[in-house]
Amino acid sequence: MREAIRSAAPNISIDDAVLVEKCRLGDSLAMERLILKYQNRIYNVILKICTNPDDAAELTQDTFVKVIEAIDKFRGQSSFYTWLFRIAVNLTLNYCQRSAKLDLKSLDAEKYEHEGAAQALKDFLSDDDSLDPAEVAQNKELTEIAIKSLSELDDSQRAVVVLRDVEGMNYAQIASVLGTELGTVKSRLSRARGNLRKILESNLK
Amino acid sequence: MKIDPKNNDELLNSYIDGELSQRQQTQVKRMVTHDQQVARRLRQLQNCRTLIMSLPAVEAPDEMLEQIKATLERKTLLGEQPVAADVNRGARHLLARKVLAAAAMLALVAILAGVIYTIVAPRPETERFVAKAPEPAEGASQAVPITHTMAGFSGRLELRTNAMVAVDAFINRAIEDNGLSDYVTVRSRNGKSVYSLICSRDALNLLLTDLASIWHKTDSAALFVETDSPVEPVVVKAVTADQTYEIINQDSLRDAVEVAANLAVFNSVAELMPGRELFSAVDEGRESLVTIPKPVLTGSRQKPKRKPVSSDQKSFLTLTIVVTAN
Numbered sequence: 001m002r003e004a005i006r007s008a009a010p011n012i013s014i015d016d017a018v019l020v021e022k023c024r025l026g027d028s029l030a031m032e033r034l035i036l037k038y039q040n041r042i043y044n045v046i047l048k049i050c051t052n053p054d055d056a057a058e059l060t061q062d063t064f065v066k067v068i069e070a071i072d073k074f075r076g077q078s079s080f081y082t083w084l085f086r087i088a089v090n091l092t093l094n095y096c097q098r099s100a101k102l103d104l105k106s107l108d109a110e111k112y113e114h115e116g117a118a119q120a121l122k123d124f125l126s127d128d129d130s131l132d133p134a135e136v137a138q139n140k141e142l143t144e145i146a147i148k149s150l151s152e153l154d155d156s157q158r159a160v161v162v163l164r165d166v167e168g169m170n171y172a173q174i175a176s177v178l179g180t181e182l183g184t185v186k187s188r189l190s191r192a193r194g195n196l197r198k199i200l201e202s203n204l205k
Numbered sequence: 206m207k208i209d210p211k212n213n214d215e216l217l218n219s220y221i222d223g224e225l226s227q228r229q230q231t232q233v234k235r236m237v238t239h240d241q242q243v244a245r246r247l248r249q250l251q252n253c254r255t256l257i258m259s260l261p262a263v264e265a266p267d268e269m270l271e272q273i274k275a276t277l278e279r280k281t282l283l284g285e286q287p288v289a290a291d292v293n294r295g296a297r298h299l300l301a302r303k304v305l306a307a308a309a310m311l312a313l314v315a316i317l318a319g320v321i322y323t324i325v326a327p328r329p330e331t332e333r334f335v336a337k338a339p340e341p342a343e344g345a346s347q348a349v350p351i352t353h354t355m356a357g358f359s360g361r362l363e364l365r366t367n368a369m370v371a372v373d374a375f376i377n378r379a380i381e382d383n384g385l386s387d388y389v390t391v392r393s394r395n396g397k398s399v400y401s402l403i404c405s406r407d408a409l410n411l412l413l414t415d416l417a418s419i420w421h422k423t424d425s426a427a428l429f430v431e432t433d434s435p436v437e438p439v440v441v442k443a444v445t446a447d448q449t450y451e452i453i454n455q456d457s458l459r460d461a462v463e464v465a466a467n468l469a470v471f472n473s474v475a476e477l478m479p480g481r482e483l484f485s486a487v488d489e490g491r492e493s494l495v496t497i498p499k500p501v502l503t504g505s506r507q508k509p510k511r512k513p514v515s516s517d518q519k520s521f522l523t524l525t526i527v528v529t530a531n
Contacts, residue, residue, distance in 0.1 A: 035269075035273055040265050042265070043263065043265035044265075060265055065276050065277055065280065068273075146260055162257075166258070170222075171222070186224075189222075193218060197250075
């Protein structure tokens with residue numbers, strides 16, 4: 001389903017221009033359509049970065065409010081899609097840094113009591129076989145471990161991983177959202193995945 | 206080919222993410238095929254990516270849209286503090302209107318009080334019959350101010366005529382014939398001649414006697430009699446030579462002002478009477494014309510009789526004669 005959304009992104013951006021223009025003219029219906037179109041994706045990205053559902057909901061609201069308020073200033077130099085996510089990610093990172101809301105509980109403190117999950121993760125990290133994504137998604141314990149490990153990443157690295165692997169952005173889009181160079185995105189993503197694996201391994205020891 | 210592990214990871218990640226060119230992809234595939242370590246590392250990175258990608262997507266709370274709209278509405282309301290400012294502005298406007306209304310009421314009361322005072326307040330005797338003086342001809346009063354002296358009379362006689370040259374010549378000759386050259390200052394400019402006389406009553410009477418013979422050549426004549434108060438002078442419009450003589454020859458300035466005031470009223474009434482054009486003819490003694498009875502003042506308004514000049518009035522009088530061409 002996510003892949004289907006990603007593949008539809010170019011078409012969405014065409015509609016975005018129309019909706020944004022209508023929204024500028026005060027069309028509340030267009031504004032609602034923009035919100036409905038992106039609210040789940042924005043919320044999902046924010047939640048993966050800040051990990052707290054309440055904070056994520058609040059930040060999602062703030063994002064759309066800020067977007068609607070500033071939509072007259074949107075000049076279309078970048079796509080609405082990247083502009084929207086830039087606002088969301090910036091708000092989220094600033095909020096996390098400012099309020100230290102991130103739940104950085106050590107994975108050691110929360111034992112992997114579920115043998116099944118721990119074994120699945122060991123298998124996953126054994127790199128003998130490629131893991132089936134559908135199987136991972138169905139394993140609740142495994143996803144919890146993954147989310148907690150993700151939360152232990154550095155903010156900027158976590159943002160890159162989320163934008164790439166959760167939202168499915170390409171490197172250029174990530175660079176546009178984060179306001180960085182393409183090479184920075186490459187190196188940061190590479191370090192982030194390497195660190196994430198180390199975190200997962202250390203948490204299993 | 207030996208590749209730095211850091212760069213190797215970047216290359217492998219880019220390969221996983223589909224960010225490499227065709228040539229780079231071929232290069233990576235060759236590396237993976239020939240190097241087990243690279244192949245293992247690739248699987249590690251792929252699994253890591255798969256793990257994150259497999260995280261379930263979470264939907265936003267159902268009430269998200271409504272909450273966003275509510276927040277926007279609340280912010281709009283807060284942002285519409287100009288509305289509050291408008292309320293304040295409205296209050297200020299209302300206050301200003303009240304103040305203006307109060308000021309208008311005060312002004313109205315003041316005007317009414319002034320009017321009532323004008324009606325009921327006792328006026329000085331000299332003002333009782335003083336006709337409202339019209340604005341002097343522009344330039345005339347400024348160029349020829351009435352000179353205040355301690356004499357029994359001070360005033361200005363303004364004559365308008367179409368026969369400027371004849372009148373001027375006559376006045377000059379009369380001044381010379383009566384030996385008043387030393388007492389007169391003559392100025393002529395822009396169709397206006399100004400004769401400023403400071404002389405005895407007798408000398409002025411002689412001049413007035415002569416002026417009476419050309420009075421008919423004037424189109425209008427007005428005598429401005431200066432009073433001893435700072436108010437406007439008493440103006441006798443359509444004044445005749447006889448009236449001028451009468452005013453000037455009063456015993457005191459007070460009498461002169463009173464007579465002038467009476468004559469001002471008299472002439473004003475006569476001006477409003479039908480057939481007024483006949484009055485001048487009557488005054489001139491044209492017996493062929495139908496005689497229309499002139500209005501007669503009674504009581505205090507009775508036309509004052511000429512009083513003889515007392516011998517002790519040797520003080521100088523001031524009269525400025527202004528002759529203006531029509």
